Amino acid sequence: MLDNPNSDYRILTLADLPAYLAGLPDIAAMLGGGTADWRCEDVADGNLNSVFLVDGPAGGLCVKQALPYVRVAGESWPMDVRRAFFEVSYARRMAPFVGSLAPAIHHFDAAQFIIVMEKLAPHIILRSALIAGAHHPRVPVDVADYIAAASFHTSDLAAPFETKAADQALFAGNIGLQRISVDLVFTDPYVIHERNRVTVPLAGWAAAFRADIDLKEAVTRARLAYLTHAQSLLHGDLHSGSIMVTATETRVIDGEFALIGPSGFDIGNFIAHYVMAWFAKPFHGSGPAETARFRDLLAADILVFWQRFEAQFLAHWRGFAGAADGLPASHFADPVAAARAETMRRSYVADLFRDAVMFMACKIIRRVLGFAQIADFLVIPDEVVRAQAQAAALAFARSVLLHPARYGDIAAVVAAMPRFEGAGLDPAPTRLL
Amino acid sequence: MLDNPNSDYRILTLADLPAYLAGLPDIAAMLGGGTADWRCEDVADGNLNSVFLVDGPAGGLCVKQALPYVRVAGESWPMDVRRAFFEVSYARRMAPFVGSLAPAIHHFDAAQFIIVMEKLAPHIILRSALIAGAHHPRVPVDVADYIAAASFHTSDLAAPFETKAADQALFAGNIGLQRISVDLVFTDPYVIHERNRVTVPLAGWAAAFRADIDLKEAVTRARLAYLTHAQSLLHGDLHSGSIMVTATETRVIDGEFALIGPSGFDIGNFIAHYVMAWFAKPFHGSGPAETARFRDLLAADILVFWQRFEAQFLAHWRGFAGAADGLPASHFADPVAAARAETMRRSYVADLFRDAVMFMACKIIRRVLGFAQIADFLVIPDEVVRAQAQAAALAFARSVLLHPARYGDIAAVVAAMPRFEGAGLDPAPTRLL
Numbered sequence: 008m009l010d011n012p013n014s015d016y017r018i019l020t021l022a023d024l025p026a027y028l029a030g031l032p033d034i035a036a037m038l039g040g041g042t043a044d045w046r047c048e049d050v051a052d053g054n055l056n057s058v059f060l061v062d063g064p065a066g067g068l069c070v071k072q073a074l075p076y077v078r079v080a081g082e083s084w085p086m087d088v089r090r091a092f093f094e095v096s097y098a099r100r101m102a103p104f105v106g107s108l109a110p111a112i113h114h115f116d117a118a119q120f121i122i123v124m125e126k127l128a129p130h131i132i133l134r135s136a137l138i139a140g141a142h143h144p145r146v147p148v149d150v151a152d153y154i155a156a157a158s159f160h161t162s163d164l165a166a167p168f169e170t171k172a173a174d175q176a177l178f179a180g181n182i183g184l185q186r187i188s189v190d191l192v193f194t195d196p197y198v199i200h201e202r203n204r205v206t207v208p209l210a211g212w213a214a215a216f217r218a219d220i221d222l223k224e225a226v227t228r229a230r231l232a233y234l235t236h237a238q239s240l241l242h243g244d245l246h247s248g249s250i251m252v253t254a255t256e257t258r259v260i261d262g263e264f265a266l267i268g269p270s271g272f273d274i275g276n277f278i279a280h281y282v283m284a285w286f287a288k289p290f291h292g293s294g295p296a297e298t299a300r301f302r303d304l305l306a307a308d309i310l311v312f313w314q315r316f317e318a319q320f321l322a323h324w325r326g327f328a329g330a331a332d333g334l335p336a337s338h339f340a341d342p343v344a345a346a347r348a349e350t351m352r353r354s355y356v357a358d359l360f361r362d363a364v365m366f367m368a369c370k371i372i373r374r375v376l377g378f379a380q381i382a383d384f385l386v387i388p389d390e391v392v393r394a395q396a397q398a399a400a401l402a403f404a405r406s407v408l409l410h411p412a413r414y415g416d417i418a419a420v421v422a423a424m425p426r427f428e429g430a431g432l433d434p435a436p437t438r439l440l
Numbered sequence: 441m442l443d444n445p446n447s448d449y450r451i452l453t454l455a456d457l458p459a460y461l462a463g464l465p466d467i468a469a470m471l472g473g474g475t476a477d478w479r480c481e482d483v484a485d486g487n488l489n490s491v492f493l494v495d496g497p498a499g500g501l502c503v504k505q506a507l508p509y510v511r512v513a514g515e516s517w518p519m520d521v522r523r524a525f526f527e528v529s530y531a532r533r534m535a536p537f538v539g540s541l542a543p544a545i546h547h548f549d550a551a552q553f554i555i556v557m558e559k560l561a562p563h564i565i566l567r568s569a570l571i572a573g574a575h576h577p578r579v580p581v582d583v584a585d586y587i588a589a590a591s592f593h594t595s596d597l598a599a600p601f602e603t604k605a606a607d608q609a610l611f612a613g614n615i616g617l618q619r620i621s622v623d624l625v626f627t628d629p630y631v632i633h634e635r636n637r638v639t640v641p642l643a644g645w646a647a648a649f650r651a652d653i654d655l656k657e658a659v660t661r662a663r664l665a666y667l668t669h670a671q672s673l674l675h676g677d678l679h680s681g682s683i684m685v686t687a688t689e690t691r692v693i694d695g696e697f698a699l700i701g702p703s704g705f706d707i708g709n710f711i712a713h714y715v716m717a718w719f720a721k722p723f724h725g726s727g728p729a730e731t732a733r734f735r736d737l738l739a740a741d742i743l744v745f746w747q748r749f750e751a752q753f754l755a756h757w758r759g760f761a762g763a764a765d766g767l768p769a770s771h772f773a774d775p776v777a778a779a780r781a782e783t784m785r786r787s788y789v790a791d792l793f794r795d796a797v798m799f800m801a802c803k804i805i806r807r808v809l810g811f812a813q814i815a816d817f818l819v820i821p822d823e824v825v826r827a828q829a830q831a832a833a834l835a836f837a838r839s840v841l842l843h844p845a846r847y848g849d850i851a852a853v854v855a856a857m858p859r860f861e862g863a864g865l866d867p868a869p870t871r872l873l
Contacts, residue, residue: 168618169615169618169619172612172618175609176612177609179612180605180609185602185605189765193765194771197770197771198770220777223771230765230766234596234604234670234766235669237667237670238668332627333663333664334664337627338630343653351657351660
């Protein structure tokens with residue numbers, strides 16, 4: 008299934024790219040013309056991989072290669088190139104469920120760990136749009152549809168258990184990137200670690216989180232849920248940097264963190280980045296009126312996203328007529344039992360919500376106190392101002408983890424955000440917020 | 441890893457056995473002498489496989505072959521022979537943790553799916569001992585030690601998550617026997633199914649269970665936990681028919697149902713069979729005094745088993761000093777945090793107990809209303825008497841599933857059993873017991 012990653016692997020450079028693509032007749036035909044006609048560009052801006060865009064007379068393509076180390080960290084942090092295999096496996100598994108909400112995969116080179124896929128243009132990264140204050144109302148609906156379809160159809164609710172077992176057997180091999188998630192999301196932010204990139208004025212918050220045993224207990228529950236709740240096939244890194252948008256199109260990209268895990272993880276990750284965009288917004292240079300307007304839109308997006316997810320997930324389930332082991336149709340056939348099945352569906356979705364809110368909070372904390380910082384905050388030039396925006400997000404996340412009963416529905420989550428705005432650089436006063 | 445099961449596979453007969461063993465020099469040496477000196481016996485009494493015992497001048501061996509169908513059902517029910525590969529993989533994974541509590545594996549033939557292992561003599565099947573009224577006080581302690589070591593050391597509490605991921609990748613392939621568990625434990629007993637072998641006088645109970653939507657909701661929770669809670673490597677079929685005993689030794693055998701699943705499953709399965717032995721005891725021919733004495737011992741065994749499991753599991757955890765992802769030591773280093781870690785360990789074990797009690801009830805029901813009936817009840821010759829014993833077990837199991845809060849500790853579980861003795865053949869009066 009996997010070639011030995013050490014055999015023929017070599018890093019593809021911008022200079023080598025045309026010759027490489029010319030060796031793939033179907034791909035060359037999609038570009039049209041010959042190598043002299045192709046314009047190639049290095050556009051890597053994620054943390055892990057090489058990414059090139061290529062344009063020819065007949066069309067454009069995106070070429071992505073997994074590097075044997077973490078690109079932003081350099082060769083001192085090695086990383087298994089087979090993650091490209093898992094990204095392609097994930098994309099192929101998703102395709103029937105999510106259609107055009109993910110880019111088309113045209114070619115996978117299993118020796119070089121290179122993926123050739125649809126070039127997304129004029130799509131931009133959702134994170135950039137959020138920072139620029141450009142609202143994309145389709146995105147929460149589209150991403151809700153994506154996650155609802157993925158998390159229903161790859162679960163035991165939608166298939167005989169053998170289907171998920173096959174996914175489990177395959178994606179259990181994707182340990183290189185799971186190691187990143189386990190360390191960077193669930194462990195490092197709560198200890199002193201050289202990888203953590205904490206803004207200096209947030210030192211008090213970081214120390215408070217390291218000492219907060221209630222918080223670490225809550226995070227342990229989240230980590231154990233991540234490690235042991237094998238509910239559905241997840242994207243595993245579904246944030247605003249993994250979504251490309253135009254006014255009319257949404258594409259979820261970069262599924263290399265794919266794993267079988269708790270369905271609430273992708274949901275919470277997506278919400279977390281809207282929450283952080285909301286906390287960062289006042290410091291992105293727009294005036295108070297525009298800030299208020301855009302924040303209202305972000306808050307509405309979060310509500311729309313969850314409501315759409317819930318409706319779509321339930322619609323998939325109610326409409327499902329195939330064989331599945333999770334809730335066997337034979338047990339819930341008569342009208343009374345069918346009514347109870349509906350109660351159980353709603354209870355299942357309520358569990359997903361609780362998980363999602365828990366993971367949302369973990370995702371906020373790791374983006375502020377951990378290694379992989381996000382541009383939403385990094386573009387704020389003044390370190391103290393940036394830390395104040397981040398502290399508000401931290402205070403919110405801490406409250407969510409310590410007091411989950413206060414966040415029993417999506418309206419409560421959204422309504423609570425403004426209360427944490429003035430949290431400030433001293434973590435103590437907001438302890439019980 | 442797995443040979444094509446269709447290539448060279450042939451069913452080994454008693455007549456072929458000596459020549460087969462003679463072709464394995466190390467095995468032949470263990471027997472001593474030559475084929476003419478070996479005494480071979482067909483002793484299959486499980487549901488699935490061929491089992492032979494072989495004695496030679498130098499020693500004895502057990503030879504087990506996976507048949508391409510369910511032995512007790514015949515060729516009409518095909519079954520993947522690769523289960524022998526999973527049995528051996530499970531045994532090898534357990535060996536460092538459970539030592540002599542499992543038989544030694546001497547040889548695995550990956551083409552014929554034959555396992556040659558330690559012959560257990562004069563061990564008898566625990567179920568036979570329970571039916572005969574022969575008490576084995578070591579068994580609950582030994583099995584508790586076995587499950588405690590297995591469920592701790594193969595979990596994320598005792599290793600970096602990559603270890604469980606490797607187990608997951610392997611055992612996710614063991615779908616043939618998982619299909620049996622999913623169908624026979626969690627589905628068939630609650631529907632009309634040709635495989636179900638319900639005693640005629642229990643027809644009322646079977647109908648009541650098929651119509652009981654509260655019960656089916658509880659069973660759905662159990663089934664989803666079985667399918668999605670990837671906590672540790674389980675034996676998967678750990679009942680009194682999978683344990684061989686002498687007065688001084690306990691051996692857990694037959695790990696072919698192995699899976700990554702909820703740790704409470706094996707615990708609940710073991711308890712379930714002591715509970716059923718307890719309900720069956722009055723009809724095994726001993727007088728009232730002996731019945732009372734043996735039942736008291738069985739009840740004590742259940743208490744001892746759980747208390748020993750809890751103590752040993754916690755001891756493994758408290759004494760663990762290696763790297764693990766479940767509860768990272770770095771988060772719980774200082775004295776206050778260490779005290780909290782202890783609270784969390786107890787909470788984890790309390791969750792295992794709740795799961796165990798739930799699975800115990802499911803296991804009782806499947807042995808009464810499903811396909812694989814057990815000798816504890818089958819040896820009761822009078823069908824009505826047998827049904828009354830089974831009805832009491834069913835009433836108890838139903839109460840456990842419908843009212844879990846009443847069964848908050850092992851003493852409550854044991855203390856409740858006598859209340860269901862007179863349940864009778866009409867399921868209605870005990871509805872709210």
